[in-house]
Amino acid sequence: MRTVIEPYRIKSVERIKITTEAERVKQLEQAKYNVFKLPAAEVMIDLLTDSGTGAMSDEQWGAMMVADESYAFAKSYYKLEKQIKHIFGYKYFLPVHQGRAAEKILFSNVLSDILPNGKYKNAGANRHILSNTHFDTTRANIEFNNGTAVDLLTNEGLNPASLAPFKGNMDIEKMRNYIKKIGRENIPLCMLTITNNSNGGQPVSMANIKAVSEECKKHNIPLFLDACRFAENAYFIKMREEGYQNKSIVSICQEMFSYSDGCTFSAKKDAIVNMGGILAMNNATLYEQCKNILIITEGFESYGGLAGRDLEAMAQGLVEVVEESYLHHRIHSVNYLGTTLQKMGIPLVQPIGGHAVYVDVTKFLPHIEASQFPGIALVCALYQKGGIRACEIGSVMFGYQDASNNFIPSPMELVRLAIPRRVYTQSHIDYVIETFEAIQKITKTLRGYKMTKSEVLLRHFTAEFTQV
Numbered sequence: 001m002r003t004v005i006e007p008y009r010i011k012s013v014e015r016i017k018i019t020t021e022a023e024r025v026k027q028l029e030q031a032k033y034n035v036f037k038l039p040a041a042e043v044m045i046d047l048l049t050d051s052g053t054g055a056m057s058d059e060q061w062g063a064m065m066v067a068d069e070s071y072a073f074a075k076s077y078y079k080l081e082k083q084i085k086h087i088f089g090y091k092y093f094l095p096v097h098q099g100r101a102a103e104k105i106l107f108s109n110v111l112s113d114i115l116p117n118g119k120y121k122n123a124g125a126n127r128h129i130l131s132n133t134h135f136d137t138t139r140a141n142i143e144f145n146n147g148t149a150v151d152l153l154t155n156e157g158l159n160p161a162s163l164a165p166f167k168g169n170m171d172i173e174k175m176r177n178y179i180k181k182i183g184r185e186n187i188p189l190c191m192l193t194i195t196n197n198s199n200g201g202q203p204v205s206m207a208n209i210k211a212v213s214e215e216c217k218k219h220n221i222p223l224f225l226d227a228c229r230f231a232e233n234a235y236f237i238k239m240r241e242e243g244y245q246n247k248s249i250v251s252i253c254q255e256m257f258s259y260s261d262g263c264t265f266s267a268k269k270d271a272i273v274n275m276g277g278i279l280a281m282n283n284a285t286l287y288e289q290c291k292n293i294l295i296i297t298e299g300f301e302s303y304g305g306l307a308g309r310d311l312e313a314m315a316q317g318l319v320e321v322v323e324e325s326y327l328h329h330r331i332h333s334v335n336y337l338g339t340t341l342q343k344m345g346i347p348l349v350q351p352i353g354g355h356a357v358y359v360d361v362t363k364f365l366p367h368i369e370a371s372q373f374p375g376i377a378l379v380c381a382l383y384q385k386g387g388i389r390a391c392e393i394g395s396v397m398f399g400y401q402d403a404s405n406n407f408i409p410s411p412m413e414l415v416r417l418a419i420p421r422r423v424y425t426q427s428h429i430d431y432v433i434e435t436f437e438a439i440q441k442i443t444k445t446l447r448g449y450k451m452t453k454s455e456v457l458l459r460h461f462t463a464e465f466t467q468v
């Protein structure tokens with residue numbers, strides 16, 4: 001059959017308020033043209049992020065009802081432990097409230113020296129954490145602890161036009177040179193982000209994970225995975241990498257994790273829950289240190305900032321996310337949106353990633369200069385025409401004014417359409433495509449924006465705009 005059907009049916013629905021264009025024009029005005037400020041109830045299709053926005057299954061909701069809310073070592077903890085041992089295989093794990101909590105605990109340990117009296121002394125700026133590409137919260141947690149976050153992506157990963165199958169890969173040559181230059185003693189940890197979120201959700205190949213692992217072993221550097229989208233990465237390996245076509249998703253996941261010494265994981269992605277995460281590892285000493293900080297900042301080791309029902313939902317989500325029918329539909333749905341937009345001539349980042357489609361706005365709206373935020377022009381048009389909320393990843397997010405007040409644009413002007421898991425049907429996706437058709441007819445009339453208010457840090461959340 002040609003049609004990849006949703007491998008689920010709907011037994012509970014969340015109603016969508018259908019709005020008119022006139023109503024949406026007013027909403028945009030009130031939100032000062034920043035869609036982060038729109039009330040979600042006024043959004044018809046919300047593609048702002050795939051994080052924590054997935055739909056849980058009846059079995060996840062059912063598991064929540066029978067959860068054990070005991071303080072220490074509840075039944076629900078053992079259910080989660082069983083599933084984590086099965087897929088991830090590490091010796092130790094700690095539940096945390098979301099991915100960045102795992103990052104905070106890990107980096108406050110590896111970027112500090114622990115004194116004989118048990119107190120922590122930050123090691124200063126000379127500790128470097130290597131990665132294919134650090135995600136923003138990962139980078140922020142490293143830099144907050146005075147460490148240096150280093151991205152060593154391959155050149156093909158950096159080339160937006162390249163159609164290479166694994167553009168998330170780390171460059172082994174760059175890694176070797178960096179270790180030589182900085183010295184192994186200054187590198188407490190190496191990380192691989194799978195899939196590579198900040199580089200368009202591009203996957204990392206098994207061969208690359210293995211090669212990075214071998215290089216790390218040579219120097220005795222622990223390798224951690226930022227495993228937020230491990231199941232999507234495994235599916236890409238199965239589809240694209242020689243020798244994996246007949247392997248099960250679980251066995252591919254097990255192999256990926258076997259090359260590493262631990263991971264951070266946001267369950268808001270590939271555990272299909274609204275909140276949760278884990279920190280896992282093989283090293284007993286590191287585990288004991290992390291456990292101490294977990295107990296100080298998150299909670300006891302068997303719940304780490306989560307309720308028993310959250311642990312249940314996560315355990316069941318980890319069963320469902322590695323099902324091939326789920327991943328087949330997931331990746332095809334994102335790919336269907338991407339390839340259809342591409343056929344219409346909408347310029348996109350290539351190839352289509354796992355969780356989102358990225359529009360290259362520099363090419364789509366060439367008449368709007370970076371200083372007038374073309375990404376905001378497209379984001380506002382998507383909302384006005386279709387009630388769709390997308391995310392600007394361009395000069396609002398990454399641009400800035402330098403010391404002489406010159407505008408420094410982001411290297412790329414992108415708009416991301418992130419697809420929540422199991423939330424929208426094919427007809428919702430078709431509607432998004434039709435909204436692009438409508439916008440394509442009026443691109444020349446779209447105008448830029450002027451930023452009228454902004455904060456120094458993370459200004460995309462709060463900035464205000466007027467139309468030029």
Ligand SMILES: *Cc1c(COP(=O)(O)O)cnc(C)c1O
Binds near residue numbers: 051099101137138228
């Ligand atoms: C979302 C994400 C994180 C952070 O997880 P939170 O749950 O949002 O704190 C870290 N790394 C990657 C690759 C992510 O996508």
